[in-house]
Amino acid sequence: MQGIWTVIPTIFNNDDQINIKQMTKLIEHQIKSKVNGIVLNGTTSEVSTLSHDEKTCIYLNIAYIYKNSIPIMIGVGGNNTDEIIESIDECKNVTDYIMLTVPYYNKPSQEGLIAHFTYIANKFKNTKFVIYNIPGRSAINLEVDSLIEIINKSPNIIGIKEASGNISQIKDTINRTNISVMSGDDALFLPSMVLGCKGIISVVSNIVPINMIEIYNKCVSNDYNNALIKYNSIEHIIKTCFVTSNPVPLKIILHKLGLTNFSNVRLPLVLPKNQSIINEINNCVEKIISNKENHNI
Numbered sequence: 001m002q003g004i005w006t007v008i009p010t011i012f013n014n015d016d017q018i019n020i021k022q023m024t025k026l027i028e029h030q031i032k033s034k035v036n037g038i039v040l041n042g043t044t045s046e047v048s049t050l051s052h053d054e055k056t057c058i059y060l061n062i063a064y065i066y067k068n069s070i071p072i073m074i075g076v077g078g079n080n081t082d083e084i085i086e087s088i089d090e091c092k093n094v095t096d097y098i099m100l101t102v103p104y105y106n107k108p109s110q111e112g113l114i115a116h117f118t119y120i121a122n123k124f125k126n127t128k129f130v131i132y133n134i135p136g137r138s139a140i141n142l143e144v145d146s147l148i149e150i151i152n153k154s155p156n157i158i159g160i161k162e163a164s165g166n167i168s169q170i171k172d173t174i175n176r177t178n179i180s181v182m183s184g185d186d187a188l189f190l191p192s193m194v195l196g197c198k199g200i201i202s203v204v205s206n207i208v209p210i211n212m213i214e215i216y217n218k219c220v221s222n223d224y225n226n227a228l229i230k231y232n233s234i235e236h237i238i239k240t241c242f243v244t245s246n247p248v249p250l251k252i253i254l255h256k257l258g259l260t261n262f263s264n265v266r267l268p269l270v271l272p273k274n275q276s277i278i279n280e281i282n283n284c285v286e287k288i289i290s291n292k293e294n295h296n297i
Contacts, residue, residue, distance in 0.1 A: 001097065001130065001159045001180040002198040003036030004212045005073065006205040007044040009247045009254070010058070012264040016296065018054055019165045020061045022260050025064060026206065033209035033296075036199065037071035040101065042202050043137065047075055049266040056090065063094040073130060073201075077101030081116055085123055092127050099130045099161065099201075104138040110146045114153075121154035130159040134184060144172045151179060161201045162192070171195045186238045190231045191217035203250055204238050207257070207288070210296035233294060240284035244277050245269055249284075256285045 008030075011022040030038055040058055041047040047055070055064035063072050076087045081103075088098055103116060128150040130192055131150070133279050135141040141164055160177075162170050163184025170188075174181045174196040183192035183200040192200070193216070205212040211234050218227035241249050248265055266273065272278055288295050 001037075001182065004199055004209065005037040005039055005071075005182070005201045005214055006035050006209060007039040007042040007201060007203060008062075009206065009251055010041075010045045010047075010054075010072050010265065011251075012259055014264065014265070015294065016266065017049050018057060018260065020057070022262065023058075023062060024065070026254070026259065027070070029119050030205075030209055031070050032067075033213065035205060035209050035213065035233075037074045037096070038066070039075060039201055042075040042099065042201075043134070044206075044250065045075070046266055046269065047077060048248065049269075055087070059094055060090045063091065066093050067096075071096045073097040073099050073164075073231055075099040075101065075132070077104075077132070079103040079106045080249065081119060084120060088120070088124055088127065092124060097128045097130050098124075098158075099132050101132040102134065102138040102140060102142050107140050110143055113140070113142055114146050114149050116152040116268075117150045117157065119148075121157050125156055127156060129154070129157045130161060130180075130182070131157060132161040132163070132184065134163040136163070136165065141166075141169075142168060144176055147173065148177060151177060159198075162197075167191060167195070170197070179273060182283060186241065190215065190219070190224075190227060192223060193227070203241055203246055204234065205229075206250060207237055207241075207253055207259075208295050236284055236287060237295075240280055242285075244272055244274075245281050248272065249277075249281050252281050253285055253288075256282075257288065 011019045013019050018031040058169045072095045076086050076151050159180035161182050161184040181188050183197045183264045186204045215227050215230045251263045254260045
């Protein structure tokens with residue numbers, strides 16, 4: 001597993017129903033841009049607000065349609081191990097990888113995390129898993145020693161989306177494991193590649209997939225100077241996408257660029273009312289539009 005993987009946002013109509021057609025439009029844009037894969041039901045997809053039936057709808061109407069067109073990863077998070085197993089059983093046949101998030105809220109010990117991940121992975125020995133480490137959302141960090149023990153017990157865990165924001169931990173994970181370490185933070189994409197990450201599971205590639213691919217290719221070729229130049233050209237987009245809770249800015253930008261017809265988010269997320277945030281998003285969009293050629297829009 002390597003390269004640019006884009007987390008697809010779930011698009012909602014004005015009546016709050018999922019718009020599959022709009023989501024397929026985004027996926028077609030990713031396929032045309034030749035990203036390495038897509039992720040459904042991730043954080044950017046507002047997965048925590050999706051009902052069981054809605055998740056199933058996405059499995060059947062998107063993953064099934066595109067499973068032979070582009071590699072697919074489906075996020076299966078939560079803090080109830082048995083429910084996670086039920087969810088994996090439903091979607092394992094329409095995806096290439098399952099992304100397992102570090103459990104949130106119940107704050108398990110490192111021993112609990114080891115038991116949780118190995119129990120799930122060993123239930124589905126023919127399924128490939130990627131762990132998602134994001135302590136900023138889960139309130140617990142999966143330590144490298146624990147990850148190593150999990151990998152040793154579960155060889156079908158083949159990668160990790162590392163979103164700890166800790167460069168030292170990212171480096172340690174790369175140096176001490178033989179799995180695919182993927183950056184989980186667009187802002188740290190370039191330094192993570194310098195350290196040896198295999199790619200990124202990205203938010204920003206929804207907007208500028210070709211630019212992200214170019215940065216990746218430059219890094220793979222050890223052309224870090226030109227990778228930095230290309231990264232700097234989209235840094236304003238990266239910053240704007242996280243000026244408030246993801247995926248709020250992303251959805252607004254996609255809508256303003258005409259890539260989707262809706263920018264709706266679900267409670268507890270809301271569209272911004274803070275004028276400085278609105279201005280930053282608008283300025284970002286104007287900058288993208290005025291420089292469409294370099295942003296490959």
